[in-house]
Amino acid sequence: MRSLTDARDGASLRVHFERAARVLAFVALLAAWWLTGRPSASNAAANNEAVNTTDPARIAELVADPSRTSLHVNLRDVPNATSRAVLHAAREAGLSVAWRANEASPSLAPLAVSVSPLADPRGGMTVRVSAPDGSALSLADSLGWLDSAVVANGGVAWPLDGSTRELTVTNGATVARAKPLAISPVKRVRLFAAPGWEARFTMRALEDAGWSVDALFSIAPRVGVTAGEPSAPDTSRYAVVVALDSTAWPSAAAISTFVRNGGGLVLFPGAASGGALAGVRAGAVGAPSAGIPGSLALAAPREGLLMRPIAALHRDAVVLERSARPGNPVVMAARRVGSGRVLQVGWENSWEWRMLGGDEAVAQHRDWWRELLHRSARVSLVSGTEPWPLPGDAAPYADLVVRLGAPSNVLAGSEAFTMTPAPPSPWLFVVAALALLAEWWSRRLRGAP
Amino acid sequence: MECPMTHTSPFVFATAQYESGDWDSAPSLPGNLIDSVARYTSLPVAPQGVAVPLASDDALRYPLLFLTGHLPVRFTQKEGRVLQRYVARGGLLFIDDHNHDVDGAFHKTATAEIRRLIAPLVPLPNTHALYSAFFTFADGPPTTSHELNGWGDNLVHEQLLAVRAEDRIQVLYSNKDYSSEWNFHPDNKRFMGVDPTRFGVNLVVYALTH
Numbered sequence: 001m002r003s004l005t006d007a008r009d010g011a012s013l014r015v016h017f018e019r020a021a022r023v024l025a026f027v028a029l030l031a032a033w034w035l036t037g038r039p040s041a042s043n044a045a046a047n048n049e050a051v052n053t054t055d056p057a058r059i060a061e062l063v064a065d066p067s068r069t070s071l072h073v074n075l076r077d078v079p080n081a082t083s084r085a086v087l088h089a090a091r092e093a094g095l096s097v098a099w100r101a102n103e104a105s106p107s108l109a110p111l112a113v114s115v116s117p118l119a120d121p122r123g124g125m126t127v128r129v130s131a132p133d134g135s136a137l138s139l140a141d142s143l144g145w146l147d148s149a150v151v152a153n154g155g156v157a158w159p160l161d162g163s164t165r166e167l168t169v170t171n172g173a174t175v176a177r178a179k180p181l182a183i184s185p186v187k188r189v190r191l192f193a194a195p196g197w198e199a200r201f202t203m204r205a206l207e208d209a210g211w212s213v214d215a216l217f218s219i220a221p222r223v224g225v226t227a228g229e230p231s232a233p234d235t236s237r238y239a240v241v242v243a244l245d246s247t248a249w250p251s252a253a254a255i256s257t258f259v260r261n262g263g264g265l266v267l268f269p270g271a272a273s274g275g276a277l278a279g280v281r282a283g284a285v286g287a288p289s290a291g292i293p294g295s296l297a298l299a300a301p302r303e304g305l306l307m308r309p310i311a312a313l314h315r316d317a318v319v320l321e322r323s324a325r326p327g328n329p330v331v332m333a334a335r336r337v338g339s340g341r342v343l344q345v346g347w348e349n350s351w352e353w354r355m356l357g358g359d360e361a362v363a364q365h366r367d368w369w370r371e372l373l374h375r376s377a378r379v380s381l382v383s384g385t386e387p388w389p390l391p392g393d394a395a396p397y398a399d400l401v402v403r404l405g406a407p408s409n410v411l412a413g414s415e416a417f418t419m420t421p422a423p424p425s426p427w428l429f430v431v432a433a434l435a436l437l438a439e440w441w442s443r444r445l446r447g448a449p
Numbered sequence: 450m451e452c453p454m455t456h457t458s459p460f461v462f463a464t465a466q467y468e469s470g471d472w473d474s475a476p477s478l479p480g481n482l483i484d485s486v487a488r489y490t491s492l493p494v495a496p497q498g499v500a501v502p503l504a505s506d507d508a509l510r511y512p513l514l515f516l517t518g519h520l521p522v523r524f525t526q527k528e529g530r531v532l533q534r535y536v537a538r539g540g541l542l543f544i545d546d547h548n549h550d551v552d553g554a555f556h557k558t559a560t561a562e563i564r565r566l567i568a569p570l571v572p573l574p575n576t577h578a579l580y581s582a583f584f585t586f587a588d589g590p591p592t593t594s595h596e597l598n599g600w601g602d603n604l605v606h607e608q609l610l611a612v613r614a615e616d617r618i619q620v621l622y623s624n625k626d627y628s629s630e631w632n633f634h635p636d637n638k639r640f641m642g643v644d645p646t647r648f649g650v651n652l653v654v655y656a657l658t659h
Contacts, residue, residue, distance in 0.1 A: 194457045195492060195657040197512050203659075204539050204617075217658045219583055220490045225658045245457060270457075349458070355509040355538050362538055 014442050021439040028432035035425065056083040063090040070096035072408065077173030078108050078397050081390035088403035098408040099400070109135060109174040112395035115167060117180040118159075119239055119264070119377035120370065121187045121210035125180045127158040131171050138170045177393040182382040186239040189373070190230065191215040192248035192255075192271065199244065201351035203227060205369040206242075214238075218247065233258035240377040243277070245270030252276035260338030264376035267344045269308035282333035282344040286311040289325060297358040300324060302368075304356075306348040307331060317344075320375070334375065343376040460486065460653065462498035463511035465542070467528055470520035470555070473500070474547050475628040478515070481638070482631060485646040486653050490583070503528040508535055513656040517545045517628040521558040529566050536567050536612070536619045541656045549593075549601035549626035556624060563612065563620055570610035570622050579618065582655035584647045590623065591648050593630040601626065617659060621652070 059079065062071055063086055071090070079087070091097040101108050111131050118124040129137055135151040139158055142165060149156045160167075166179045189206055193199035195217040203213045214228035232254050233241050241248075241255055241263060248255060248271040259265045259280050271277060273285040286309040295304030302323075309329030313319070321332035323346070331346035354365040392399030401407075462479045466472045479498030486494045501508050504527040508514060514535070524532060536542065544563070546556045560570055573579070575589025590609050597603055602624075610622040630645045638644065 195654065196457045196460070197657070198457070200512065200657055200659065201539060215658075219492065219654055219658075223490075223583070225582060225654060227658065351512070352510070355512060355535075355540065356506065 011446055014446050018439040018442050021435040021442070025432040025435035025439070028428045028435065032425070032428040032432070035428070056080060056086070059083045060086050063087065063095065068095065070098075072098045072100070074102045075099055075108060076102040078111075078175075078400055080175075081393050081396070081399075084392060084396070084400055084403050085390075091404060097404055099404055100407045108397060108400075109171040110397040111135075111137075111169065111171040111174045111176045112398060113167070113169045113176040113178045114394065115178045115180040117183045117379060118374050119183075119186050119379045120374060121185070121212075122161065124159065124161045127160055127167060127169070127178075128155060129158075129169050129176075130155045135171045140168045140170070141165050174396060176396055177390075184380040184382060186377055186379060188212045188214060188228075188238050190233050190238045190241045191227070191244070192241065192251065193217070193244035194247050195219060195225070197351045198349055201354050201365070202242065202244065202369070205354070205366045206373070208366045209370045209373075211373065233263060235261045235263045235378060238263060239379070240264035240266060240373055242266045242268075242373075243271035244268045246274065246276075247271075249274065249276035256280050256337075259340035259342060262339035263378050264340060264373070265337075265342045266372050266376050267342060269346060269348055272310075272344055273308075280337045280342050281314070282317040282335045282342060283310040283313040283330070285309075286329065286346075288348075289329075291352075292325070296353055296356045296361070301353050301357045301361065301364065302331070302347050302350075305350060305353060307346050308348060309346045310344055340378065341376045343372060345372065457493055459493035459495045460657065461495040461511060462486075462653075463508075463514050464498060464500045465508065465514045465516040466500050466502045467516065467518075467522065468504070468525055469523040470518035471547075472516065472518055474519055475517050475632040477634065478517075478628060478631045481633065481635060481646055482649040482653070484635065484638075485644065485650050489647070489650050490654065492653070492657065503531055506531065509538065509540065512540045513653065514540060514542050515545070516542060517547050518555055518559075519547045519553075521554040522562055523558065524562050524566065529562075533566055539617075541618055541621065543621045543623070543652060545623045545626065545628045547626060547628040549596055549606075549624055549629075551602050551604070551606075551624055553601065560610075560622065563622065567620060568612045570612055570620065572608040573611040573613075573618070573621070575608060577618075578616070578659060579621075579651060579655045582651045582658065584651055586648065586651070590625060591645070593625050593627060593645065595626040595629040618655070 056079065059073065062068065087097050109131065111129070113127065113129045116126045116128070118126060127139065131137060131151045133151050133154065136148065137151060137156055138148045139146045146160070147158060166177060169176045189211045191199070191202065191213050193202065193215060199215070199217065203215065206213050212228055214230040215226065216230040217225045217227070219225055231237060233251065235258060238258070241258060243255065243265065245268065255265060255277065256279055265280060267277065267281055269285045272281045289307045289309070291304040291306055293304070295301060303325070307323060307325070307329070309323065309331060310333050313330065313333055314335055317333045317335040319330050319333050321330070322328040323331045329346070332343070334341060334343045350365060350368070354361050357364065462483050464472065464479060483494055483496065483498060486492055499511070501511055501514070504525060508531050532542070544559055546553065546559065548555050550556060563570055580586040580589055589607065592605055596605050606624045609625070611618050612620040627649070631649055
């Protein structure tokens with residue numbers, strides 16, 4: 001038989017056991033709570049370490065690891081579109097993804113490229129690249145290297161001839177790709193002009209630039225001479241109307257409608273003066289100023305031309321060129337009217353530039369006219385074309401930031417790199433549960449409440 | 450305050466002066482042609498023509514130049530350079546053989562000079578836009594009474610000669626002696642059944658519109 005003393009000793013042991021079990025459960029729960037608020041160093045070391053790679057296959061492999069809860073990549077250069085998309089998808093799926101520039105290349109090269117098709121019968125495009133000053137850029141297409149340049153003032157612009165094709169711009173290891181939007185062919189110009197040297201040489205310049213010119217010259221009452229097959233301005237036929245003088249006034253309503261429907265208009269002083277085209281012009285026509293003698297063959301040849309500056313600019317007009325003459329009068333301005341663009345020019349008798357200018361005057365005059373039409377002519381995008389090789393390829397660095405956020409400044413390899421806390425071990429809950437169960441069982445056996 | 454528009458500058462008929470020959474052998478021609486342009490068309494035209502030295506860059510101010518003579522033509526170096534620039538920039542040079550003689554001194558030397566400085570002259574098709582620029586000349590260049598007057602080669606030249614860039618005339622050359630045909634006294638025009646200067650109007654209109 002057990003003595004009373006033995007019974008008391010047994011009860012005392014049970015009480016100690018129950019207290020120990022309660023403390024154990026409390027400690028286990030405390031540990032679980034602590035682990036919940038603290039990154040798991042061992043887990044980070046095992047699965048979530050900072051990775052030095054931009055290899056698409058390696059990134060895909062890392063992301064595919066089911067045990068991974070976070071990923072930090074040290075980037076040597078901007079990953080390609082596929083890798084960016086993979087990382088972005090993983091991030092959207094719940095994986096914590098962060099990135100920073102590799103210490104060996106502390107600043108990834110920002111780079112963005114845009115390619116705009118030109119309104120030109122011979123095709124062509126303007127490639128504009130934005131990159132930090134001093135960056136050495138290289139431009140190439142599918143056939144090979146085209147040009148290179150060092151960036152100044154934040155960017156570089158390349159005019160390119162030829163048809164639509166994919167272009168690649170490289171800044172260090174960063175590669176941006178873009179392709180111009182396909183446009184319907186632009187060919188025809190409707191010219192309004194009185195017969196004269198300006199009309200003759202305007203046609204020459206435009207035809208030399210590849211445009212087909214339609215015009216109707218009034219030679220005598222009821223007698224006209226046509227160039228091409230002139231008809232009323234219509235966006236289905238013409239990309240741009242060039243109005244040199246008052247012969248445009250009787251067609252002012254049709255020209256205004258043409259512009260509002262998306263056509264381009266180049267207005268010279270003789271056409272812009274008066275009230276007929278006042279609703280679409282960029283400004284009023286100022287007092288004439290004779291050309292500066294001897295300037296036609298110099299560096300600013302247009303200063304040798306008769307000028308009628310653009311005055312009282314419309315509130316939405318944009319100044320594109322000012323003369324070097326006193327007061328810097330405006331000699332070129334543009335504005336949008338409806339869906340179209342109006343370019344107003346203050347120079348007159350540009351043919352004198354072609355005939356009396358320097359050795360390159362013919363090409364300069366032709367290129368000036370090309371530029372006027374580039375700035376004003378209507379282009380129609382061909383629907384259903386894919387603008388980019390892959391989304392984000394035109395600005396890979398910006399795309400990386402958009403997809404993954406700004407770069408992290410935390411040092412690679414530290415524990416803090418694991419962005420998601422590790423879940424507490426389930427064993428801690430098992431221990432706590434068993435300890436509490438044992439305490440409850442012990443208390444029931446000894447009859448305690 | 451807005452300025453009223455200026456009108457298109459009037460057309461000025463220009464005759465080329467050159468050192469080697471009698472450039473002024475048809476003194477009444479400019480006035481007769483100016484008169485016809487003013488009568489038949491509404492083109493603004495200066496009432497007086499000008500004579501411009503071919504050795505001067507001033508020649509480039511007149512994109513249509515008329516050149517005639519009887520004597521051998523030898524352009525000076527300066528004249529040659531200006532002429533090359535003139536044509537390259539889009540000017541139209543009209544040369545008329547006042548001798549109407551394919552074996553004459555003017556024809557031989559002038560065509561050789563054009564070949565040396567610019568390009569060989571070749572026949573201009575009689576369907577060219579020049580022949581329908583204002584009046585219609587279905588058979589090509591109109592004949593002149595001077596082609597068969599017993600002087601010169603006594604031939605009716607069926608075609609004019611030209612140097613062209615694509616379809617644009619750079620140099621137009623005539624053996625038809627328009628210099629004599631258009632050089633009449635103005636008072637005699639009323640006695641003519643058909644105005645011989647009508648082709649000259651075509652030339653001016655073509656130059657201003659093509």
